[in-house]
Amino acid sequence: xxxxxTSEKVWWKEPLERxxxxxxxxALIWCLIMFFMMPxxxxxxxxxxxxxxxxxxxxxxxxxxxxxxxxxxxxxEGPENMxxxxxxxxxxxxxxxxxRLWSWHPQLELQAGQSYRIHLMSMDxxxxxxxxPENINIQVHPGYEHVVTVTPTNPGTYSxxxxxxxxxxxxxxxxxxxxxx
Amino acid sequence: MAVNRMFRxxxxxxxxxxxxxxxxxxxxxxxxxxxxxxxxxxAIGVVLTRWQAVHLxxxxxFYQVLTAHGINMLIFWIIFFEIAVLYFASSTLxxxxxxxxxxxxxxxxxxxxxxxxxxxxxxxGDSSVMFTSYAPMGAHPTFYLGLILFAVGALIACFVxxxxxVVARAERTYRNSVPLVTFGAITAAIIAVFTIAAGAIILxxxxxxxxxxxxxxxxxxxxxxxxxxxxxxxxxxxSAHVAVWYAxxxxxxxxxxxxxxxxxxxxxxxxxxxxxxxxxxxxTDPGLTSNWKIFNTSYAxxxxxxxxxxxxxxxxxxxxxxxxxxxxxxxxxxxxxKAPWGNPVFSSMFISLIGFGFLGxxxxxxxxxxxxxxxxxxxxxxxxxxxxxVVIGTSLAFMGLTYFLIPVLxxxxxxxxxxxxxxxxxxxxxxxxxALFLMGAGTLGVPRRHWDIGFAGNAFPYEFPGAAWLMMAxxxxxxxxxxxxxxxxxxxxxxxxxLGKRLxxxxxxxxxxxxxxxxxxxxxxxxxxxxxxxxxxxxxxTFVLALVFLTSFVLYYFVNWKYLSTVWPLK
Numbered sequence: 001x002x003x004x005x006t007s008e009k010v011w012w013k014e015p016l017e018r019x020x021x022x023x024x025x026x027a028l029i030w031c032l033i034m035f036f037m038m039p040x041x042x043x044x045x046x047x048x049x050x051x052x053x054x055x056x057x058x059x060x061x062x063x064x065x066x067x068x069x070x071x072x073x074x075x076x077e078g079p080e081n082m083x084x085x086x087x088x089x090x091x092x093x094x095x096x097x098x099x100r101l102w103s104w105h106p107q108l109e110l111q112a113g114q115s116y117r118i119h120l121m122s123m124d125x126x127x128x129x130x131x132x133p134e135n136i137n138i139q140v141h142p143g144y145e146h147v148v149t150v151t152p153t154n155p156g157t158y159s160x161x162x163x164x165x166x167x168x169x170x171x172x173x174x175x176x177x178x179x180x181x
Numbered sequence: 182m183a184v185n186r187m188f189r190x191x192x193x194x195x196x197x198x199x200x201x202x203x204x205x206x207x208x209x210x211x212x213x214x215x216x217x218x219x220x221x222x223x224a225i226g227v228v229l230t231r232w233q234a235v236h237l238x239x240x241x242x243f244y245q246v247l248t249a250h251g252i253n254m255l256i257f258w259i260i261f262f263e264i265a266v267l268y269f270a271s272s273t274l275x276x277x278x279x280x281x282x283x284x285x286x287x288x289x290x291x292x293x294x295x296x297x298x299x300x301x302x303x304x305x306g307d308s309s310v311m312f313t314s315y316a317p318m319g320a321h322p323t324f325y326l327g328l329i330l331f332a333v334g335a336l337i338a339c340f341v342x343x344x345x346x347v348v349a350r351a352e353r354t355y356r357n358s359v360p361l362v363t364f365g366a367i368t369a370a371i372i373a374v375f376t377i378a379a380g381a382i383i384l385x386x387x388x389x390x391x392x393x394x395x396x397x398x399x400x401x402x403x404x405x406x407x408x409x410x411x412x413x414x415x416x417x418x419x420s421a422h423v424a425v426w427y428a429x430x431x432x433x434x435x436x437x438x439x440x441x442x443x444x445x446x447x448x449x450x451x452x453x454x455x456x457x458x459x460x461x462x463x464x465t466d467p468g469l470t471s472n473w474k475i476f477n478t479s480y481a482x483x484x485x486x487x488x489x490x491x492x493x494x495x496x497x498x499x500x501x502x503x504x505x506x507x508x509x510x511x512x513x514x515x516x517x518x519k520a521p522w523g524n525p526v527f528s529s530m531f532i533s534l535i536g537f538g539f540l541g542x543x544x545x546x547x548x549x550x551x552x553x554x555x556x557x558x559x560x561x562x563x564x565x566x567x568x569x570x571v572v573i574g575t576s577l578a579f580m581g582l583t584y585f586l587i588p589v590l591x592x593x594x595x596x597x598x599x600x601x602x603x604x605x606x607x608x609x610x611x612x613x614x615x616a617l618f619l620m621g622a623g624t625l626g627v628p629r630r631h632w633d634i635g636f637a638g639n640a641f642p643y644e645f646p647g648a649a650w651l652m653m654a655x656x657x658x659x660x661x662x663x664x665x666x667x668x669x670x671x672x673x674x675x676x677x678x679x680l681g682k683r684l685x686x687x688x689x690x691x692x693x694x695x696x697x698x699x700x701x702x703x704x705x706x707x708x709x710x711x712x713x714x715x716x717x718x719x720x721x722x723t724f725v726l727a728l729v730f731l732t733s734f735v736l737y738y739f740v741n742w743k744y745l746s747t748v749w750p751l752k
Contacts, residue, residue, distance in 0.1 A: 003196075003431040004274045004360045011358050011441035019498055019718040020443045020491070023727055027490040030731065031483035034738065038475045038551045041742075046750035047552055053467035078640045107641075115752075120467075125318045126400055128559045128628070132643050134748050135626040137558040139466040141400045142317065146467030149752040159643035161636075163559040163628035165311050167318065168241050171632040176641050 049138070049148065056145040058123045065096035069106050077107060077176070086178070094119060094147075099127035099140045101167060104160050104175035112155045112179050120146045128164030131177065137163060152179040186278060187689035191589050194432075198590070200689050201282035202272035205289065206265045206590055210583070212293060213261035214674055217576075219300070220253035221667045228664065232657025233635055233650060240632040244309040247630060249300065251312035255571060256331065256414070257296045262579050263369065263421045264292070264338045269586075270366035270424065271345035277354040280344030284337055291334030299327025311630060313411065316387055316398035325388035332384070336377045339370045361438055361445065362431070365424025368448040372455060373417045379409035401468050408459035416455035418571055419489070420448065422533065422578040426496045429530040429578075432585055433521065436503035439719060444495050450488035454480035464554035471551065478549045486546060493538045494727045497531075498720035505719075513722040525601045529581025532609035536573030540616045541566060543734050553741050556748060561631075561653075562623025569616040572663075577609055580670050587674065593681035601673050608666025614659030622652035624744075 042048050069085050076083040085106040089095045091114035098105040100123040110116055120129055122142040129138040138148060162173035187200035226246040229237035238246060272279040279285060301323060302308040308320035346367070349355060359367070383406040389395040427444070430436040438444040460477030463469055480486065497517075504516030521527050544566040548557045557563070587595050595601055627634055627649050634653070636642030718724055 002435040002437055003362055003428055004276075004355070005431070005437055006355070006357045006360050006441075011445050014440045014442045016443060017439040017498075017719050019720045019724050020439055020495060022718075023494045023724065024443065024487075024491060026731065027487050030735070031487045031490075034486075034546065034550070035475075035479050035482045037742070038479070041552050042471060045552065045746065047555060047745050047748060048751060049465065049471070049552075049555070050752050051470045055468075082640060084640075122400075126315045126404075130559065130626065130628060131749075132626045133646070135556050135560070135624070136748055136751070137465060137555060137560065139463075139558065141467060143399065144401060144467040151750040153749055159641070161628060161643055163631070164315075165244070165630040168244060168309070170244075170630070171240065171634075171636070172639055174636050174639050174641050174643055 130163040202279035209265040216257035223250035228660035277349035288337030295331025369420035376413035436499040447488040541569030560623035565619030611662035618656035
């Protein structure tokens with residue numbers, strides 16, 4: 001049966017067929033284009049993750065977050081007994097966002113067109129920062145402080161949901177992010 | 182110790198079966214189908230819950246069912262079947278006795294035990310940690326123990342496979358090189374060995390951590406090494422199902438590869454580069470540099486993607502050449518039009534090839550591009566992608582092979598032939614729908630592994646656009662049809678194997694070693710390829726299809742970059 005066929009020649013000495021040769025060349029060129037597209041975007045594109053991250057202790061990160069909240073809190077939101085602070089940090093500043101079972105803390109109010117250094121970290125398990133409807137998705141680890149510089153474009157109310165499974169109440173982990181003029 | 186040398190030759194195909202190898206292939210295939218049955222029943226719960234209008238299960242049960250669905254399908258169904266493929270590609274294709282059948286049974290026993298223990302842990306309810314079981318979220322120790330035992334069993338099976346190759350060489354049961362299908366199986370087994378090694382490196386400490394002997398599990402370390410196991414095991418599937426494609430092309434058409442050099446080099450590229458793909462899952466994670474991400478996520482320079490693109494051409498190309506020799510030479514596509522579309526062995530394989538390439542392959546490269554991953558990571562686009570690769574690609578190819586194996590291996594007539602004729606279309610097309618709708622919903626931001634995208638009762642709910650809800654509903658409907666298609670496969674195979682009409686075939690006979698088992702290849706087999714094609718190409722029709730594929734690939738690739746360029750600037 002052909003399934004157990006092997007050629008008389010040693011296989012690496014078999015001749016190339018033209019269809020295959022042309023296709024291999026075309027496919028290789030396309031693969032190289034795709035490869036160089038990634039460094040190209042780092043130089044000319046706007047959407048890249050920085051390589052800035054630090055090992056950090058959850059307590060220290062929570063402390064920095066609380067200090068920021070104390071300084072820049074503008075109001076509280078949410079139903080009675082589960083109020084969440086909303087902070088409005090100055091443009092260009094370091095902003096801290098805690099992910100934990102099962103909430104984001106605090107809520108942020110940012111200015112359109114300004115850049116912010118957002119520090120992301122989890123207090124417990126893995127979480128997923130998912131900004132909707134922009135659909136920007138970033139993994140959040142415990143013990144790693146990830147610094148991402150974002151520049152919101154349009155004013156509006158955005159949502160941050162968790163998109164890394166984090167236990168039975170994973171689907172309740174949703175928060176807001178405000179962008180104002 | 183007496184060596185079992187009982188062999189039988191299947192009169193219809195000339196394939197040779199060694200008695201213990203046959204029994205092992207059968208039992209591995211049965212264990213695979215049982216896992217598929219369990220995974221398939223669980224799929225009903227997953228589909229009907231994520232279809233928000235039905236929203237069947239409560240959250241704890243949903244996450245539990247989703248965990249068990251993923252593991253039974255992705256690990257147990259596929260790997261049991263792959264072990265059967267490994268024994269087929271070594272013992273049967275090389276006409277060789279299986280090395281160490283007792284070790285093979287030990288491996289099988291460990292795999293069954295591991296699968297049972299792991300399912301028990303999920304059934305307990307305290308191990309709903311998903312397929313990925315990301316530490317520091319912990320499962321019951323038996324969860325890891327089950328996986329470790331299963332992996333050890335699979336590793337033993339790989340070494341029985343390698344041992345069989347050694348025996349075949351020593352007893353000269355074949356001439357020259359091993360056949361291409363065996364070569365593909367070797368690729369799968371080599372990747373499996375370093376995959377399982379990565380699994381051991383991460384699962385053993387995690388097991389020790391779960392029983393309290395290890396203090397701390399670093400989440401990034403876990404994720405990096407776990408995916409060297411988790412993603413590479415998918416590359417085992419790719420190698421195995423590509424080998425099955427070549428096998429089916431040879432079985433149905435008598436097709437030979439256009440050139441062994443190209444097809445085998447493509448398999449070599451898999452061995453060299455597939456292991457880097459752990460990075461696909463770490464593109465938005467902190468603590469890893471962009472240089473690391475770019476090099477690894479692209480398999481060096483997309484060299485494994487190159488290999489898949491080559492197989493995508495050479496498999497249908499081989500079929501085209503074989504068909505043209507038979508006289509289907511009109512125009513570019515007569516060979517394809519006159520292909521046996523009513524034969525489920527062929528139709529499964531061809532739908533698998535197209536679905537894997539167009540849906541699974543292209544979407545996989547999108548997700549694996551460092552920056553594009555930002556708009557895809559952990560959305561339901563990801564399950565959309567892998568339902569195209571491992572379900573349409575791997576599972577459907579395996580289903581096609583099953584239809585061939587039922588008369589040959591199980592010596593039973595295929596039951597419900599009409600149902601079998603339609604099964605690949607029902608399953609393949611419905612699953613293509615699932616893949617496409619999930620990808621569509623993912624593009625709109627719908628998260629994977631999420632019980633309620635309506636956020637009912639939440640203080641700060643997010644309202645997904647209507648189109649996202651529609652996509653999820655359509656994925657639910659096509660998902661149910663796909664489950665029906667899977668049920669058709671189960672009905673046909675289980676009925677055939679246990680209740681089907683027995684086929685009278687010559688039984689096992691003692692064969693002495695070195696009995697001249699290797700037959701000389703037919704004269705003039707150095708294939709002359711030209712003369713039936715056009716423009717100096719042996720397979721012009723396939724080349725045109727490949728260009729259609731490339732065009733959609735390029736367009737979709739740049740559409741995604743365009744979309745990325747519209748989101749918030751990030752540095």
